[in-house]
Amino acid sequence: MDGTLSETPTPDTDEAGRQGPQGKLPILALTALGIVFGDIGTSPLYTYKTILGVTEGSPNGGVVLGTLSLVLWTLFIVTTxxxxxxxxxxxxxxxxxxxxxxALLGVKRQQRPTIVAVGLFGxxxxxxxxxxxxxxxxxxxxEGLNMATPALQPYVVPAAVAILVALFAIQSRGTQAIGHLFGPVMLVWFVTIALLGVSGIVKHPSVFAAVNPVYGLSYLFSHGANGFWVLGAVFLCVTGAEALYADMGHFGRRPIKLAWYAIVFPSLILNYAGQAALVLEGAPTEGNIFFRLCPDPLLIPLIVLATIATIIASQSIIxxxxxxxxxAIQLGWLPRMTIKQTSSEGYGQIYVGVVNWLLMIxxxxxxxGFRKSDNLASAYGIAVSLTMLMTSTLLFIAMREIWGWSRWAAGAVAGFFLIVDSAFxxxxxxxxxxxxxxxxILAICVYGIMWIWHRGSEAVAARMHExxxxxxEFMAHIEAKKIPRVPGTAVFPTRTERDTPPVMVWHVKHNRALHEHLFVLRVDVLSVPWVSPRDRLTVQTVAPNYWRAxxxxxxxxxxxxxxxLAASKSLGCTIDLDDVTYYVGRETVVPREDGKGLPAWQERIFAVMERNAVHVSDFFHxxxxxVVEIGRQVAI
Structure with a gap:
């Protein structure tokens, strides 16, 4: 993990935390187009054709207007x-x-297992x-190539694999060189899909009747089970909505809202309406209705632009x-991993090799395995719909505890969201x-890793405190045994909040000597993303030339x-920074023999993760x- 001590928000921030001054708002909104909206912005490529594939029979006016109404109101209710x-x-x-x-709901200050489970599984x-x-x-x-030149159909999957492998392969280099192009390219994409939508709408302007929610509700309740199951396809139009919330820290609230209301939302409405209008006009529904909006001479350029847009969307997901x-690592729910900062310009531009290659595989x-986007659409959406359901649950708690809303008010708003999310x-x-x-299955595996890692870490910490x-008492023992004090400063990173760190005890036991200056340091990761430099470090003297920080x-x-350590000098610590030795423990996890520890299978999995985690000396730079490592066995 690379970086500096105090990565703090820029001075020019507003209440959302990381927004630039007013003059930079349009620039930040443009940049957000390339980072935040790639997923939801490319959903017109597959959403409406998937909906048409789910509906029964040939799409008549009621079906087209009903499904379009469901799409428009889903975008409005869920995203907006x-x-x-x-x-x-x-x-x-x-x-x-x-x-x-x-983290905001205080899971580190108090035991809230239900909230933790909901958040982690989400x-x-x-x-x-x-x-x-x-x-x-x-x-x-x-797949637009199938419509342009059917002879290229056998090459779609190999080309997709080649693009994806290349995308993951370049992640370690970072995106600084081309990242500034993401926003403008996505702006071109949104303008393009909006114009394509307008070209379809002019052929059948009555399509805008779908703005009336009665059409959507009528379709939902008049088509039996199929009317309900089609919601699974409709939901594809908002699968990127969670990214708006998750990426808020990169740009702040206002740039994302500006980009959504001014560009993304109108472009999506126009394109979906254009696709529906084309179907009402009698266009064939075989293949991809999105590409039928495009004039034949411009089809290949559109396919190229769509491919670039989907690569940008994939980059955002990665x-x-x-x-x-x-x-998750900082909050203690995943093992330490090597994290490489790929750019000095943005804190969010990082690379995690393990995650990258597993995602690629x-x-x-x-x-x-699925070979076609239609097949993948059948697998797509269930996980993110459940995530949205869990987000709504946490929002209810936030409305009550953070905003101070009454149970009835919070229940009415969050309850409406829960009903919508539950239906999807x-x-x-x-x-x-x-x-x-x-x-x-992937989510269950990730959740299991998080849960076992946290349980194992807590078990190790508990054994250390025993x-x-x-x-x-320890210093008296040093004097009584006439343990020699050698020149220099020894620094002991520790998990303990009090008393003598176990690493210091092991050091004296094995080396029969102790440095003249002792500095014990505990690092806490709080439930907030950033800590002010003035609140970063506290130091207290617990014995002569013995500091605990x-x-x-x-x-x-x-x-x-x-x-x-350099900052501690200003807090009264008289240590010699040029003569420092770091003593860190390397624990080997073994099962307890008294039967009171973790189940054997959990202990084995945790032990494997512990052995393969980035060592604390690398994590702390x-x-x-x-560095001197001192090893011991810890039975959990």
Missing amino acids: VKYVSFAMRVDNDGEGGILALM AALIYGDGAITPSISVLSAL TGAFSMTRQ VTVGLTI FLANLTKIGEGGYVPV ALIPVP AARFGFMERPHIPEL LPPDQ
Whole structure:
């Protein structure tokens, strides 16, 4: 994990946490187009054709207007009302997303297992659907080649695999060089799909009657089970809505709202209406109705633009997975991993190799296994619909505890969201047997890893606290045994909040000597994304030349102990920074023999993760030539 000590918000922020001054608002909104809206912005490529594939019989006027009405009102209720108007007002110091919301509700200050379970499983579900997004997006774009030149159909899947492998392969290089183009390219994309939609609407302007929700409700209640199951396809139009909330910390609330209301929302409405108008006009529904909006001479350029847009959308999903992984590590729910900062310009531009390659394997496997975007659409949506359901649950608690709303007011608003989310989730349940089990299984695996890692970490910490020695007793032992004090400063990172760190006790036991200056440091990751530099470090003297310090970091920050030591000088610590040795423990996890520890299978899995986690010296940026490791077995 690379970085500096105090990655704090820029001075020019508003109440959302990380927004630039007013003059930069349009620039930030343009940049947000390339990071935040790629997923939801490319959904017209596959959503309406999937809806038409689910409806029974040939689409007549009632079916077309009814399904279009459902799409328009889903975009409005789920994205505009729930996420833009409500969820984005519940930020954790400017950060959004289900993990930030979970942390905001105080899960580290008090035991709230239900909230933790909801938040973690919601995050795990995002990983599951995140593996599908690049595959379905790129496939749906390239399938336009089938309409341009049917002879190219055998090459769609190989081309999609090649693009996806190349996309994941370049992640370690970062996107700084081309990232500034993402916003303008997506602006061109949204303008293009809006114009395509207008070209369809002029052929059948009456399509705008679908703005009346009666058409959607009539279709829903007059077509029996099919009217309900079609919601699973309609839901595809908002599968990227969670990203608006999760990426809020990158840009702030106002740029995202501006981009949504001014560009994205109108473009999506126009394009979906244009596709529906084309169907009403009698256009063939075989293939992809999206590409039928395009004049034949411009079809190949549109396919190229769509492919680029889906690559950008996939990039956003991958970057979001990296950011969520870092949050989970900092909050103590995933093992430490190597995190590489790929750019000095943006904190969110990082690379997590393990996550990258695992995502690539799953995404490429899904592409090869399902082969068509229609097949992937059957697996898509169930995970993110469940995530949205969990977000609504946490929003209810936030309305009560953070906004101070009454139970009736919070229940009315959150209850409405829960009804909508539940309907979409139940409709998506029909996809379980058609591939929907894939993201759910992935999510269960990720959740299991998080849960076992946290349980194991707590078990190790509990064992460490069982044999703590008070500092006066330990120092008295040093004097009584005439343990020599050698020149220099010894720094002991520790999990303990009091008494003598076990690493210091082991050091004296094995080396029979102790440095003249002792500095014990505990690093706490708080349930906020950022900590002010003035609140970063506290130091207290517990004995002559013996200091105990507590460092606080937000879950979006990167601990850097050498820089903390430099800061401690201003707090009265008389240590020699040029003569420092770091003593860190390396625990080997073994099962307890008294039968009171973790179940054997959990202990084995945790032990494997512990052995493969990034070592604490790397995590804290300790100079390798100044680190001494002391090992011991810890029975959990």
